[in-house]
Amino acid sequence: MGSEGASIQKELDPLGNAGRQFDEAASRLNLPAGLREVIKHPRRATIVSLPVQMDDGSFRVFTGYRVQHSIVRGPAKGGIRYHPDVTLEEVSALAAWMTWKCAVVNIPFGGGKGGVVCDPDKLSRGELERLTRRYAADLSDLFGPESDVPAPDVNTNAQIMAWIVDTYSMHERRTEYAVVTGKPLEVGGSAGRREATGRGLLFCVRGACAHLGIPLAGARVAVQGFGNVGSVSADLLARDGARIVAASDVTGAIEAPEGLDVPALIRWVEDHRGVLGFPGARPLSPPIVEHDCDILIPAALETQITRENADRIRAKIVAEGANGPTSPDADRILERRNVFVIPDILCNSGGVTVSYFEWVQNRMGYYWPEDEVNSRLERIMTQAFADVLAKSLEHRVNMRVAAFMVAIERVVKVIMLRGVYA
Numbered sequence: 001m002g003s004e005g006a007s008i009q010k011e012l013d014p015l016g017n018a019g020r021q022f023d024e025a026a027s028r029l030n031l032p033a034g035l036r037e038v039i040k041h042p043r044r045a046t047i048v049s050l051p052v053q054m055d056d057g058s059f060r061v062f063t064g065y066r067v068q069h070s071i072v073r074g075p076a077k078g079g080i081r082y083h084p085d086v087t088l089e090e091v092s093a094l095a096a097w098m099t100w101k102c103a104v105v106n107i108p109f110g111g112g113k114g115g116v117v118c119d120p121d122k123l124s125r126g127e128l129e130r131l132t133r134r135y136a137a138d139l140s141d142l143f144g145p146e147s148d149v150p151a152p153d154v155n156t157n158a159q160i161m162a163w164i165v166d167t168y169s170m171h172e173r174r175t176e177y178a179v180v181t182g183k184p185l186e187v188g189g190s191a192g193r194r195e196a197t198g199r200g201l202l203f204c205v206r207g208a209c210a211h212l213g214i215p216l217a218g219a220r221v222a223v224q225g226f227g228n229v230g231s232v233s234a235d236l237l238a239r240d241g242a243r244i245v246a247a248s249d250v251t252g253a254i255e256a257p258e259g260l261d262v263p264a265l266i267r268w269v270e271d272h273r274g275v276l277g278f279p280g281a282r283p284l285s286p287p288i289v290e291h292d293c294d295i296l297i298p299a300a301l302e303t304q305i306t307r308e309n310a311d312r313i314r315a316k317i318v319a320e321g322a323n324g325p326t327s328p329d330a331d332r333i334l335e336r337r338n339v340f341v342i343p344d345i346l347c348n349s350g351g352v353t354v355s356y357f358e359w360v361q362n363r364m365g366y367y368w369p370e371d372e373v374n375s376r377l378e379r380i381m382t383q384a385f386a387d388v389l390a391k392s393l394e395h396r397v398n399m400r401v402a403a404f405m406v407a408i409e410r411v412v413k414v415i416m417l418r419g420v421y422a
């Protein structure tokens with residue numbers, strides 16, 4: 001690989017990017033010598049081989065990961081991703097982002113993440129269940145309400161969480177709902193959890209619009225990735241009067257300058273497994289992140305905005321629904337071009353915030369109505385946005401650096417109070 005190829009590869013490396021984001025913020029804080037290394041490295045990374053008997057009687061071995069980045073502020077918290085491209089490095093980056101995310105919204109969790117290398121589209125329901133149960137069983141010593149609490153991420157859902165609850169509960173010989181979040185309502189889930197990440201994004205976008213003096217009513221929005229986060233964000237923003245002018249998913253991209261009918265698009269995607277072909281919309285061939293809009297919501301996978309395309313981003317606000325969609329090189333370009341980026345660890349933290357509410361409700365055995373969940377979420381998100389904006393204005397840094405500074409300070413404060421056990 002030539003040096004240009006190597007540097008592109010580096011830009012697409014989420015673990016390297018998470019480290020660069022951390023370093024940039026940490027270097028602005030006056031941390032005791034060596035402490036930066038203490039909080040940068042994951043506490044524990046586990047790799048498991050998961051044998052599964054397939055429907056045709058054959059056996060296959062899948063690889064699973066669980067990384068606990070930090071448990072300083074509370075149990076490790078973070079989703080489980082099922083994807084053919086999952087790597088230990090990616091999971092490690094996502095685990096670190098969870099530590100900073102939980103600290104930004106000031107909830108009592110550390111950071112973790114899990115992954116299984118698989119293509120769930122090619123597995124039957126039975127195969128998916130057996131794979132999930134084997135993963136949960138092999139990691140049941142790590143998991144627990146007080147130690148490590150997984151949740152859904154890309155290609156995992158409430159059903160998969162229900163299987164994990166059941167597997168863990170069978171091992172513990174008692175039902176334990178608080179071991180995972182993002183569960184179905186009937187299995188200890190929280191009202192409002194499914195919509196929480198998109199709703200948190202809405203509160204951040206409202207904050208950004210108010211700060212920048214951009215009216216949300218009539219603002220043009222493009223959404224990359226029309227899954228849980230993208231579709232709920234689009235729906236809620238449209239209810240606030242925004243116009244969703246483009247949307248995409250793995251099947252392709254569509255545009256409608258007059259605005260998409262979001263509830264109809266959601267029903268279409270349920271029936272047709274993708275946005276493509278939605279009546280009344282035109283197929284969109286240029287990359288959706290470069291679409292002419294006021295607000296861009298990357299809500300698919302990592303490193304979608306890079307130094308290759310950052311100059312062509314036309315949005316005034318980038319609201320990061322996905323984790324790690326913008327590389328550090330792209331961040332610099334966007335900052336120079338005055339694009340206001342609401343960083344992932346703030347913008348998509350509504351999901352983990354309501355996961356925290358779910359865990360609290362499980363432990364109380366008392367469940368809140370949805371309006372109570374939503375108003376508690378609004379209070380936390382509005383405070384977190386205000387904390388990060390204030391830090392950004394005080395130190396004249398962009399919102400990402402400010403969010404990392406807020407988060408690192410909170411983690412460091414706890415480490416200094418608790419001390420390092422020896």
Ligand code: NAD
Pocket residue numbers: 152153154155156197224225226227228229230248249250251299300301302321322323348349351352
């Ligand atoms: P999901 O599986 O429900 O949806 C992902 C969407 O992205 C799908 O529509 C898929 O078709 C689309 N997609 C995949 N590759 C694409 C590509 N190359 N171009 C365009 N679209 C593509 O997943 P989700 O839960 O919505 O998560 C999306 C992102 O948000 C991930 O980065 C995830 O880590 C992050 N996130 C999710 C939550 C949550 O509560 N679900 C919370 C925080 C962050």
